[in-house]
Amino acid sequence: MRQTPAPKGRGSVAYRLVQRAMQQRELTVVLVTLFVIIYFGSVNSAFYTTANIITVCQYLASIAVIAFGEVLILSLGEIDLSAGAVYLSSPWFLYLFWHSGMPIGWAIVASMACCAGVGMINGLITVWLNVSSLIVTLAVNYVLFGFVLIESNDIQVDMPGQTGHFSIIFGVGAWSTTLWAAVMMLAIWALLKRTRFGLHVTATGGNLLAAAESGIRVRRVKVWCFIIISAASGLIGILDAIRIGSINPGSSGLDTVLPGIVAAVVGGTALTGGRGTIVGAALGAIFLGVLEDGFNLIGVNANWFYLAEGVMILVAMVANTQLGIVARRFRR
Amino acid sequence: MTEAESPLVEASPTRDATLAASDVVLKAVGLTKRFGAVVALRGIDMQLRRGEVLGLVGDNGAGKSTLVKILCGFHPPDTGKIYVEGKEVSFRSVADARSLGIETVYQDLALVPQLTVAQNLFLNRELTLFGKVGWLSAGKMRQLAKDYLEDIKVEIPDIDAEAESLSGGQRQAIAVARATRQNAKILLLDEPLAAMGARESALIVDLVKDLSRNRGVSMIVIDHNYTHLFELCDRLNVIQQGRIALDQQVKDTTVEELTTFMVSEYRRELAAGQQLLEQ
Numbered sequence: 001m002r003q004t005p006a007p008k009g010r011g012s013v014a015y016r017l018v019q020r021a022m023q024q025r026e027l028t029v030v031l032v033t034l035f036v037i038i039y040f041g042s043v044n045s046a047f048y049t050t051a052n053i054i055t056v057c058q059y060l061a062s063i064a065v066i067a068f069g070e071v072l073i074l075s076l077g078e079i080d081l082s083a084g085a086v087y088l089s090s091p092w093f094l095y096l097f098w099h100s101g102m103p104i105g106w107a108i109v110a111s112m113a114c115c116a117g118v119g120m121i122n123g124l125i126t127v128w129l130n131v132s133s134l135i136v137t138l139a140v141n142y143v144l145f146g147f148v149l150i151e152s153n154d155i156q157v158d159m160p161g162q163t164g165h166f167s168i169i170f171g172v173g174a175w176s177t178t179l180w181a182a183v184m185m186l187a188i189w190a191l192l193k194r195t196r197f198g199l200h201v202t203a204t205g206g207n208l209l210a211a212a213e214s215g216i217r218v219r220r221v222k223v224w225c226f227i228i229i230s231a232a233s234g235l236i237g238i239l240d241a242i243r244i245g246s247i248n249p250g251s252s253g254l255d256t257v258l259p260g261i262v263a264a265v266v267g268g269t270a271l272t273g274g275r276g277t278i279v280g281a282a283l284g285a286i287f288l289g290v291l292e293d294g295f296n297l298i299g300v301n302a303n304w305f306y307l308a309e310g311v312m313i314l315v316a317m318v319a320n321t322q323l324g325i326v327a328r329r330f331r332r
Numbered sequence: 333m334t335e336a337e338s339p340l341v342e343a344s345p346t347r348d349a350t351l352a353a354s355d356v357v358l359k360a361v362g363l364t365k366r367f368g369a370v371v372a373l374r375g376i377d378m379q380l381r382r383g384e385v386l387g388l389v390g391d392n393g394a395g396k397s398t399l400v401k402i403l404c405g406f407h408p409p410d411t412g413k414i415y416v417e418g419k420e421v422s423f424r425s426v427a428d429a430r431s432l433g434i435e436t437v438y439q440d441l442a443l444v445p446q447l448t449v450a451q452n453l454f455l456n457r458e459l460t461l462f463g464k465v466g467w468l469s470a471g472k473m474r475q476l477a478k479d480y481l482e483d484i485k486v487e488i489p490d491i492d493a494e495a496e497s498l499s500g501g502q503r504q505a506i507a508v509a510r511a512t513r514q515n516a517k518i519l520l521l522d523e524p525l526a527a528m529g530a531r532e533s534a535l536i537v538d539l540v541k542d543l544s545r546n547r548g549v550s551m552i553v554i555d556h557n558y559t560h561l562f563e564l565c566d567r568l569n570v571i572q573q574g575r576i577a578l579d580q581q582v583k584d585t586t587v588e589e590l591t592t593f594m595v596s597e598y599r600r601e602l603a604a605g606q607q608l609l610e611q
């Protein structure tokens with residue numbers, strides 16, 4: 001029975017290459033990202049200039065980092081809507097610590113600790129009080145927004161720490177935020193795919209009961225993931241604020257976190273848990289970044305911008321599921 | 333005072349008594365458990381001897397799985413005590429029970445569909461490098477998983493396949509293999525053969541028999557199939573409404589007798605209900 005010869009053509013190198021490619025969950029996002037890059041590049045040659053690439057990277061660094069965090073959270077079968085608010089409020093934490101006389105380095109550490117604390121609260125309420133993480137993190141999102149409005153009196157301030165080597169490393173350098181995002185990508189990828197903790201994340205999201213029956217401390221795993229996404233979002237928030245130079249309390253954070261979630265999901269991470277891909281999330285962030293930048297470059301009317309972006313996201317997701325159906329035939 | 337609590341019993345003069353006491357590897361006294369309004373266990377007293385295979389029989393919802401989940405540390409009991417090799421234990425987690433050599437095949441199999449066969453086999457006892465960092469030795473686990481499955485002649489088409497893509501019986505085989513691989517002292521098997529074909533059933537039955545006869549592993553097996561139970565077990569306990577209703581050596585009974593016992597209870601209830609209605 002086992003010796004049944006493979007049908008003709010199936011053993012060929014080409015077939016095996018296609019098979020390999022089809023087995024990658026990130027295939028769709030690779031294709032759509034390549035498509036938008038080539039498209040915008042051919043429409044406007046300014047697309048490939050270093051200056052533009054830096055602009056794109058600076059724009060997408062925060063989306064990417066939030067997306068990496070969301071990959072962990074979505075793999076668990078949870079969701080974190082507060083990551084955007086953490087991203088926006090962590091520079092305010094920093095500012096307040098610094099304003100009260102703390103040296104800038106310590107202020108960064110202290111505000112990161114605050115962000116981790118927010119994540120811990122998200123996690124603890126979710127797992128111990130059994131409230132859906134969607135609601136918990138949405139509420140925390142508004143709490144943080146309110147906190148920033150109250151503390152800032154709705155007035156924009158200048159960020160500290162904008163001079164010297166310090167600033168170059170922490171955000172001001174042209175590639176600074178991109179490199180930080182790349183480091184976080186490697187770290188979270190290794191955590192998810194190469195460590196016991198990451199395997200337990202997948203197990204917890206894939207089959208909560210099975211994970212618990214195997215003795216995995218599922219609650220602890222969940223809380224840690226909420227801490228990690230908050231710390232990562234907080235860090236990239238501080239870096240972006242130092243890069244930009246000022247912070248203003250104008251937005252609630254949902255506009256920041258949703259692109260991160262979209263990047264993760266377009267990249268091939270399942271909303272239902274158990275399947276996460278960090279590489280996919282990075283590609284998803286590039287996709288969104290290129291989209292935003294490309295529409296700007298070719299001068300899409302601002303009124304059309306959201307419509308076009310929305311349609312492209314839909315196209316990417318539909319391509320994802322449709323290709324998934326084809327790809328299943330190639331999976332073992 | 334129970335014999336297990338008292339060291340005097342173990343040192344008792346007659347050899348038989350000594351044997352009997354030290355031979356009990358697992359013992360439950362007065363276990364109760366409720367889930368909200370549902371009383372699952374109403375006071376379970378049972379014991380398991382070294383190398384013995386104890387079958388648990390009972391209707392759906394009788395409390396068999398609940399009992400197993402208490403014995404393996406998944407649920408804490410509401411009241412009652414558990415003794416492992418004479419020592420009272422109180423499990424705070426499945427890991428506690430595992431560290432005493434208690435391994436479980438859950439009725440729901442406890443597999444993660446998105447993980448590979450090897451990853452499932454090593455779930456929560458992964459081989460790692462660098463201590464606390466927990467860097468996975470994926471290649472080594474994969475090889476060991478492959479070797480073990482070959483050893484016990486379980487045929488899985490692809491060790492790298494996700495559990496999701498396996499058949500029901502194959503999944504069950506993985507769940508059983510995960511428990512038997514651990515050199516457990518006590519195996520708790522909750523319907524381990526429910527989804528298996530004849531060949532695989534026979535395979536697992538042989539594996540389990542070998543473990544009990546030649547390695548002295550003690551087991552509790554839950555199964556609704558009396559033929560399997562009579563083939564596997566030394567002794568049978570019938571659970572009815574959260575209590576042990578019958579404790580019988582297999583050699584002293586037959587499938588027919590057991591069936592009659594199980595059904596007669598039902599008939600009695602029916603009759604009692606009828607009487608209530610007539611009054």
Ligand SMILES: Nc1ncnc2c1ncn2[C@@H]1O[C@H](COP(=O)(O)OP(=O)(O)OP(=O)(O)O)[C@@H](O)[C@H]1O
Nearest residue numbers: 367370372390391392393394395396397398399439
């Ligand atoms: N986690 C739980 N939450 C609430 N009730 C539960 C839970 N687990 C079991 N029960 C209840 O406890 C009772 C005993 O269930 P249990 O699973 O132990 O039965 P069982 O004997 O294994 O049945 P089966 O032969 O169908 O597997 C049932 O009434 C069930 O509804």
Ligand SMILES: [Mg+2]
Nearest residue numbers: 396397398439
């Ligand atoms: Mg059961």
